[in-house]
Amino acid sequence: MRNAEFNRESVLRAAMTAFTNKGFSKTSMQDLTKATGLHPGSIYCAFNNKKGLLMAAIEQYQQDKSDKFKQFFTTQDSPLTNLEHYLDYIVNECASCDPTRACLASKSLSELGEHDADVLAVINAHFACWQHNIETVIADAKQANEITSTDTNEQLAQYLIMGIFGLRTFAYTQPQVEKLQPLAKRLLKGLQQ
Amino acid sequence: MRNAEFNRESVLRAAMTAFTNKGFSKTSMQDLTKATGLHPGSIYCAFNNKKGLLMAAIEQYQQDKSDKFKQFFTTQDSPLTNLEHYLDYIVNECASCDPTRACLASKSLSELGEHDADVLAVINAHFACWQHNIETVIADAKQANEITSTDTNEQLAQYLIMGIFGLRTFAYTQPQVEKLQPLAKRLLKGLQQ
DNA sequence: GTTGTTTTTGAATGTTCATTCAAAAATGGT
DNA sequence: ACCATTTTTGAATGAACATTCAAAAACAAC
Numbered sequence A, B: 001m002r003n004a005e006f007n008r009e010s011v012l013r014a015a016m017t018a019f020t021n022k023g024f025s026k027t028s029m030q031d032l033t034k035a036t037g038l039h040p041g042s043i044y045c046a047f048n049n050k051k052g053l054l055m056a057a058i059e060q061y062q063q064d065k066s067d068k069f070k071q072f073f074t075t076q077d078s079p080l081t082n083l084e085h086y087l088d089y090i091v092n093e094c095a096s097c098d099p100t101r102a103c104l105a106s107k108s109l110s111e112l113g114e115h116d117a118d119v120l121a122v123i124n125a126h127f128a129c130w131q132h133n134i135e136t137v138i139a140d141a142k143q144a145n146e147i148t149s150t151d152t153n154e155q156l157a158q159y160l161i162m163g164i165f166g167l168r169t170f171a172y173t174q175p176q177v178e179k180l181q182p183l184a185k186r187l188l189k190g191l192q193q
Numbered sequence C: 001g002t003t004g005t006t007t008t009t010g011a012a013t014g015t016t017c018a019t020t021c022a023a024a025a026a027t028g029g030t
Numbered sequence D: 001a002c003c004a005t006t007t008t009t010g011a012a013t014g015a016a017c018a019t020t021c022a023a024a025a026a027c028a029a030c
Helices: A008-022 A029-036 A040-047 A050-072 A079-095 A104-113 A117-143 A153-173 A177-190 B008-026 B029-036 B040-047 B050-072 B079-095 B104-112 B117-143 B153-173 B177-190
Strands: none
Touching: A008 A029, A008 A050, A008 A104, A029 A040, A029 A050, A040 A050, A050 A079, A050 A104, A050 A117, A079 A117, A079 A153, A079 A177, A104 A117, A104 A153, A104 B104, A104 B153, A117 A153, A117 B153, A153 A177, A153 B104, A153 B117, A153 B153, A153 B177, A177 B153, A177 B177, B008 B029, B008 B050, B008 B104, B029 B040, B029 B050, B040 B050, B050 B079, B050 B104, B050 B117, B079 B117, B079 B153, B079 B177, B104 B117, B104 B153, B117 B153, B153 B177
């Protein structure tokens, strides 16, 4: 017996960054060995192949994003206030020049989702987790009478997810905070109808 | 002197489909020669290289989409009715299994936009054209008192574009019409606030 | 019909890439 | 301390790829 030397999480976060930067195809194994500090053989031993590393990275991404999400919604403020702060955070993320501002899941979905069922499954799991987290927040907001819509939590959560998808794509072409902010505000208002 | 034998538009539409299917990186020159019917040398003679063919294809895409758009808004119905029909069309497109349901511009943006200024310029031109077309429609709708918002046409157009971006991405993961339809309706309602 | 120019053809080129593998090193169990 | 097992190492492999190029064919102009 012998345990792997490397730290799995930090390797996966390095891979996450690399994949988010260049996309799956354009990220070479050489890029990945450089980013993770692992030699090719180690990567293949631990993750099977390049695709396996991507899938593991997306799973880590899900975990990290879910943790971050919950940070925003375990405060003493009201659900809707938290949601505003969450959207502010996303707007600033979109407007930043940090290469990690892109969503690894959306990017991988666009690149591979239609042609690779394995990757699609991991991505769908991520979005299902996200949707579930949002549904919980919406339920809380309804209970607090901050949302009075008669639509299901599922529908409202999907609307918000759609909006954030759109915000992210929009920001690729026009990343100015002063343009993104009003879009986010209008999105939030849409929850109330 | 000698004129090229091939029909430029149909070659570009074939390339469009190929690129939309697999993305830029995964579409090989072999794929492209098969799809277009041109030999490698001819492609390089006419478009410089693979990237040149992509850019020309995106320009053709802009033309085709703009034409299609205008079809929807040269009717005897009111602007807002036309807009509804337009969104219905997009919803059905998103829900279909046609590989061309993806947007070549968004897909290329996600894959190359951050790393290639040439491609980004062509994509930005496409979206600017689209935004301009939508602004015109919104101006018409305001004039017909179908939209009373005090926001600028630009802001409202950007909101709609963001929404359609989001709808498209959302449809990758949940392509059922019955889920997309309500999202589109809510999007339209958002124009009125 | 001849000439000059351009396109077409498709095999050849050289690079880049994901993956493999066998040897070496490291570790946990006893 | 020793064995069994696993990981690490990094050069080697073979396939896939974008691009080039020189010869051939097609055309327009006259």
